Amino acid sequence: MENHEYICHYCGKFYIPRRRHVQRYCCTSCRVNSFNQRNKKSLTEPKNGLSLPEKEEKNEQKISMAGIGNAAIAIGATDFVKTIFTKEENKPATKGDLLGMLSKIQLRYMPISNIPNRGDGARPFYDSGTETIVFRHQPPSLKLNQTKMPGNFKF
Numbered sequence: 001m002e003n004h005e006y007i008c009h010y011c012g013k014f015y016i017p018r019r020r021h022v023q024r025y026c027c028t029s030c031r032v033n034s035f036n037q038r039n040k041k042s043l044t045e046p047k048n049g050l051s052l053p054e055k056e057e058k059n060e061q062k063i064s065m066a067g068i069g070n071a072a073i074a075i076g077a078t079d080f081v082k083t084i085f086t087k088e089e090n091k092p093a094t095k096g097d098l099l100g101m102l103s104k105i106q107l108r109y110m111p112i113s114n115i116p117n118r119g120d121g122a123r124p125f126y127d128s129g130t131e132t133i134v135f136r137h138q139p140p141s142l143k144l145n146q147t148k149m150p151g152n153f154k155f
Helices: 028-038 065-085 095-108 140-146
Strands: 109-111 123-127 132-136
Touching: 095 109
Parallel strands: none
Antiparallel strands: 109 123, 123 132
16 A cells, blocks of 8 residues: 555545545545535535435415306305205205294194193193193193203204
8 A cells, every 4th residue: 555645636635545546535425525516416415414304395376266166166066966966854954944843833732721720730732733632731832942952042
């Protein structure tokens, strides 16, 4: 081996080569950095060997009137198809449906005022469903008024 010192082609330091007439850099990192510099690669890797996170390209989607129109048409078409193919008994009940049922229930038991109460305190009611007179302690319509529906919905 030679005792002659050479100059590193990357960092400019003096070094004693380990291989004769072949070695142009003082260490492997100078050789790799020189290669990356020649090939115009960025030196984004830190010295400790960990790579930096790559920046992601942001693909911003812009809202356009055509897109809004297409979405509105699609929503309308799906709602229309749902109403066509859903059976009437499978459709959800609305507030109007519930209020209509309540009015029918309240009309089923009508209080009778010209018949006296029974000895145990039961009042007479006309049952329009069976067309008979029934004695009840409390009509079903009053029980419904006291119950609470989910979501603070009261009858």
